[in-house]
Amino acid sequence: GNIGMLICVSVVSFTSVSHSQITRLYSRFTSLDKGENGTLSREDFQRIPELAINPLGDRIINAFFPEGEDQVNFRGFMRTLAHFRPIEDNEKSKDQNGPEPLNSRSNKLHFAFRLYDLDKDDKISRDELLQVLRMMVGVNISDEQLGSIADRTIQEADQDGDSAISFAEFVKVLEKVDVEQKMSIRFLH
Amino acid sequence: GIIERDETPMEKEIAHLHQADFEFSDIFYFCRKGFEAIVEDEVTQRFSSEELVSWNLLTRTNVNFHYVSLRLTVVWVIGVVVRYCFLLPLRITLAAIGITSMIVGTTMVGQLPNSSVKNYLSEVVHLTCSRILVRALSGTIRYHNKENKPQKGGICVANHTSPIDAIILTNDGCYAMVGQVHGGLMGVIQRATVKACPHVWFERSEIKDRHLVTKRLKEHVVDKNKLPILIFPEGTCINNTSVMMFKKGSFEIGGTIYPVAIKYDPQFGDAFWNSSKYNIVSYLLRIMTSWAIVCNVWYMPPMVREEGEDAVQFANRVRSAIARQGGLTELPWDGGLKRAKVKDTFKEEQQKNYSKMLVRNGSIG
Numbered sequence: 001g002n003i004g005m006l007i008c009v010s011v012v013s014f015t016s017v018s019h020s021q022i023t024r025l026y027s028r029f030t031s032l033d034k035g036e037n038g039t040l041s042r043e044d045f046q047r048i049p050e051l052a053i054n055p056l057g058d059r060i061i062n063a064f065f066p067e068g069e070d071q072v073n074f075r076g077f078m079r080t081l082a083h084f085r086p087i088e089d090n091e092k093s094k095d096q097n098g099p100e101p102l103n104s105r106s107n108k109l110h111f112a113f114r115l116y117d118l119d120k121d122d123k124i125s126r127d128e129l130l131q132v133l134r135m136m137v138g139v140n141i142s143d144e145q146l147g148s149i150a151d152r153t154i155q156e157a158d159q160d161g162d163s164a165i166s167f168a169e170f171v172k173v174l175e176k177v178d179v180e181q182k183m184s185i186r187f188l189h
Numbered sequence: 190g191i192i193e194r195d196e197t198p199m200e201k202e203i204a205h206l207h208q209a210d211f212e213f214s215d216i217f218y219f220c221r222k223g224f225e226a227i228v229e230d231e232v233t234q235r236f237s238s239e240e241l242v243s244w245n246l247l248t249r250t251n252v253n254f255h256y257v258s259l260r261l262t263v264v265w266v267i268g269v270v271v272r273y274c275f276l277l278p279l280r281i282t283l284a285a286i287g288i289t290s291m292i293v294g295t296t297m298v299g300q301l302p303n304s305s306v307k308n309y310l311s312e313v314v315h316l317t318c319s320r321i322l323v324r325a326l327s328g329t330i331r332y333h334n335k336e337n338k339p340q341k342g343g344i345c346v347a348n349h350t351s352p353i354d355a356i357i358l359t360n361d362g363c364y365a366m367v368g369q370v371h372g373g374l375m376g377v378i379q380r381a382t383v384k385a386c387p388h389v390w391f392e393r394s395e396i397k398d399r400h401l402v403t404k405r406l407k408e409h410v411v412d413k414n415k416l417p418i419l420i421f422p423e424g425t426c427i428n429n430t431s432v433m434m435f436k437k438g439s440f441e442i443g444g445t446i447y448p449v450a451i452k453y454d455p456q457f458g459d460a461f462w463n464s465s466k467y468n469i470v471s472y473l474l475r476i477m478t479s480w481a482i483v484c485n486v487w488y489m490p491p492m493v494r495e496e497g498e499d500a501v502q503f504a505n506r507v508r509s510a511i512a513r514q515g516g517l518t519e520l521p522w523d524g525g526l527k528r529a530k531v532k533d534t535f536k537e538e539q540q541k542n543y544s545k546m547l548v549r550n551g552s553i554g
Contacts, residue, residue, distance in 0.1 A: 021191075024191050025191075025228065028191070028228060028229065031233070031237060032233075045227065046530075047233070047530075048226050048227065048230050048232070048233060049230065049232045049233075049522060049526050049531040049535075050222070050225075050226035050230045050231065050232065051223055051226040051227060051230070052530065052531045052536070053531055053535035053536040053539060054219055054222060054223045054226070054536070054539070055219060055536060055539055055540050055543065056216060056219040056220065056223060057223060057536075060219075060220060060223040060224065060227075081224065081227070081228065084221070084224050112213075112216060112217065112220065115216055115220065116213070116216070132216070133211065136215070136216070136219070136540065136543050137540055137543060137544040137547065138536075138537055138540030138541065138544065139537075139540075140540060140541050140544035140545075141544050141547065141548070149210055149211045149547065152210075153211055153212075153213070157213070165213075170213065173212075173213055174213060174214055177214045177217075179214075179217070182202075182214070182217040182218070182221060183217055183220065183221060184221075185192050185193075185221065185224055185225055185228060186192060186193040187191060187192055187193075188191060188192060188193055
């Protein structure tokens with residue numbers, strides 16, 4: 001209806017997603033929205049089995065909810081998903097002087113950085129790295145082993161000696177990684 | 190599907206650039222998998238109706254189609270009139286006749302003493318009423334490989350899409366149904382039919398006791414004169430694009446399994462019952478206002494449990510055969526995920542696999 005059109009127009013402007021893709025994603029959004037109130041809660045995401053068994057599932061779900069909120073609307077849903085659009089799609093968009101698109105290499109890296117940065121202080125501390133590592137390995141690696149992995153990782157990446165990783169240091173460590181390919185989802189049409 | 194899914198296994202994706210054990214880029218794999226699942230996942234889409242390639246003039250399937258032209262709208266309006274004002278009353282009448290005949294017929298046959306005459310009459314009543322009910326749904330069914338039809342003393346297993354699956358099969362043969370006792374009209378039908386033919390109805394409390402269920406079914410199967418029992422091992426309705434995990438209970442009973450694959454053609458009407466969205470009455474109304482129910486039924490050669498094969502492996506073997514025959518995909522997921530949460534063991538498995546990679550690459554003592 002009319003509200004749908006308004007949403008589509010505003011979503012297209014900041015994500016440059018095509019109209020048919022928005023329709024399909026909106027259809028997906030409504031099918032996940034069991035409460036039928038136009039927003040998704042964390043439980044709605046956890047109902048997806050493949051996401052529930054993902055070791056980083058909770059961190060990924062968290063990325064959809066801005067500070068202190070428990071519900072995300074379709075605009076917010078699309079905004080977060082937009083980080084995963086392939087970079088080559090940007091060549092098609094006409095707006096070269098606008099703000100940096102959400103799916104630029106830098107913004108994709110920033111998204112990954114925020115997955116590690118649990119307390120949002122723009123630094124990845126040893127503790128935070130340990131917590132994320134623990135999510136990924138479960139019970140299979142001891143605290144000592146995990147601690148030494150974390151220490152070595154930080155030591156290699158830390159350039160200013162503060163025993164924490166800033167965003168700049170994070171970017172430097174990943175400069176040879178094909179972020180664009182690993183953090184992109186391609187639509188079939 | 191909506192997106193291109195990357196099936197590269199974890200080991201290849203997280204191949205490390207140097208001999209380090211952990212790298213910051215490791216999370217990209219889990220991140221992308223997570224987002225792929227958010228956009229489109231293999232499981233939740235099976236619990237809603239299949240999308241059609243081209244519209245079949247039913248608004249219920251009109252998810253992604255837009256207004257095209259006035260002519261199409263007019264055609265659609267004519268379709269609505271035909272379906273609701275002509276087909277629906279006709280079908281409701283037929284269904285009423287079918288159900289009434291079933292109840293009256295089986296009650297009458299049930300009065301007779303047990304004999305081959307009684308069995309014969311019972312089969313006649315069941316078959317006739319089944320056929321009336323199939324007409325009531327404008328069912329067009331093609332049966333393939335009738336030489337493999339389930340025999341007495343056997344167990345017939347089929348994939349499950351809808352409550353009318355049972356009628357589709359009883360239209361062509363007689364089975365002993367297995368199920369839970371219901372209240373209301375369904376309960377009346379169950380009580381009437383069990384007098385004429387030894388269907389296996391369980392009380393709600395009995396269903397929880399797996400040993401009791403298996404024992405009763407074993408007793409039935411051992412008697413080679415009894416009709417083959419009909420079981421749907423998925424335990425819930427799936428949308429007919431895939432076959433989910435079979436519950437192993439049916440495969441522990443012993444006896445010969447006769448697999449049957451049922452594939453509906455969604456172009457004429459959607460047979461899938463989305464029980465979280467529609468109750469049985471609105472479901473039946475939707476069925477009766479579709480164009481028709483068109484389906485193919487394949488009877489497959491009998492299978493028995495082989496030496497050294499346990500119930501789970503046997504169940505998977507039967508499931509693969511059914512999926513291949515019906516052109517359905519096989520999913521390693523449980524139909525119970527429609528309502529329940531997924532088990533933690535799956536997540537623990539992923540964590541274990543990732544840990545193996547860390548330990549293998551690095552020099553941890």
